[in-house]
Amino acid sequence: NAGVMQNPRHLVRRRGQEARLRCSPMKGHSHVYWYRQLPEEGLKFMVYLQKENIIDESGMPKERFSAEFPKEGPSILRIQQVVRGDSAAYFCASSQGQSAAEQYFGPGTRLTVT
Amino acid sequence: GQQVMQIPQYQHVQEGEDFTTYCNSSTTLSNIQWYKQRPGGHPVFLIQLVKSGEVKKQKRLTFQFGEAKKNSSLHITATQTTDVGTYFCALGGSNYKLTFGKGTLLTVNP
Numbered sequence: 001n002a003g004v005m006q007n008p009r010h011l012v013r014r015r016g017q018e019a020r021l022r023c024s025p026m027k028g029h030s031h032v033y034w035y036r037q038l039p040e041e042g043l044k045f046m047v048y049l050q051k052e053n054i055i056d057e058s059g060m061p062k063e064r065f066s067a068e069f070p071k072e073g074p075s076i077l078r079i080q081q082v083v084r085g086d087s088a089a090y091f092c093a094s095s096q097g098q099s100a101a102e103q104y105f106g107p108g109t110r111l112t113v114t
Numbered sequence: 115g116q117q118v119m120q121i122p123q124y125q126h127v128q129e130g131e132d133f134t135t136y137c138n139s140s141t142t143l144s145n146i147q148w149y150k151q152r153p154g155g156h157p158v159f160l161i162q163l164v165k166s167g168e169v170k171k172q173k174r175l176t177f178q179f180g181e182a183k184k185n186s187s188l189h190i191t192a193t194q195t196t197d198v199g200t201y202f203c204a205l206g207g208s209n210y211k212l213t214f215g216k217g218t219l220l221t222v223n224p
Contacts, residue, residue: 033210042120042202042214043157056211091156100206101147105156 002027004094004106005074012112019079019086021109025094032075033103034060034067037089049075055098082113116141116205120215128223133190135218137203145206146186148177151217152199160188162206195222 005024013019025032030051035043045059049069060067064082069075079086089110093103120137127133137146145164149157161170163179163186170177176189190197200217 031210033212035212035214040216040219042216043204043212045211045213048210059211095210098210100204100210100212101145101162103159103210103212105158108156 004029004092004104006090006092006106006109008109009107010110010112012114013082014114015083016081019082019111021077021079021090021092021111022074023077023092023094023106024074025092026104029094029096029104031095031098032069033093033095034075034077035091035093035105037091037108039088043091046077079111082111084113087111087113116143116213118203118205118213118215120203120218122218123216124219124221126221126223127193129195130192133193133197133220134187135201135203135220136185136187137215138185139205140184142183143186143205144183146179147204147206147212148186148188149202149204149214150199151202155199157202190220193220193222195224198222 032049034046037043047060047067048056064080066078089108091108092106095102118139147162148160151157161177166183167181168179174191178187200219202217203215205213
């Protein structure tokens with residue numbers, strides 16, 4: 001399967017814990033985008049990364065959230081000290097080049113904070 | 115930033131009826147994309163519209179881009195139960211950032 005992979009698919013965390021979401025882009029893709037979807041809402045852009053670089057993190061909350069895309073391995077979206085409001089579906093998308101037209105989405109991670 | 119309004123928020127139809135969802139923007143758009151998300155699933159790209167007045171068809175789906183490039187519509191003819199899901203429009207204004215509408219949830223009664 002050469003699609004975008006995300007894990008875990010479902011994640012339950014208690015308030016105050018850390019959540020780590022992983023995304024492996026499609027083969028040959030070096031651009032990764034993270035989006036968040038609240039219940040009954042559209043997807044909201046969070047961050048755009050290329051290998052080892054954060055290009056645009058304008059959609060990401062300044063506190064508790066961080067993202068990386070190391071030279072080796074998947075992209076990681078990290079949420080520290082989670083709160084109930086962080087409960088959402090987090091989708092990763094990847095593209096071969098920098099493009100809004102050719103983004104392929106992964107299956108998402110559903111985060112529930114109890 | 116760019117914003118888009120999508121209506122209706124919900125639409126329930128009998129199988130065989132038609133369905134239309136609309137997206138409207140206050141600014142001129144360079145392009146617009148449409149996605150479908152099944153319940154519990156992820157967004158799947160359907161189509162991109164770029165030209166003013168463009169009309170594209172995919173089997174029972176018809177996509178239109180307004181002449182002024184400020185609005186777009188997706189029309190499904192003779193809905194089937196497999197059409198169930200949320201349909202999103204998305205603006206690809208910048209080089210990489212997609213701005214999604216809130217979506218229209220379509221349910222189909224068999």
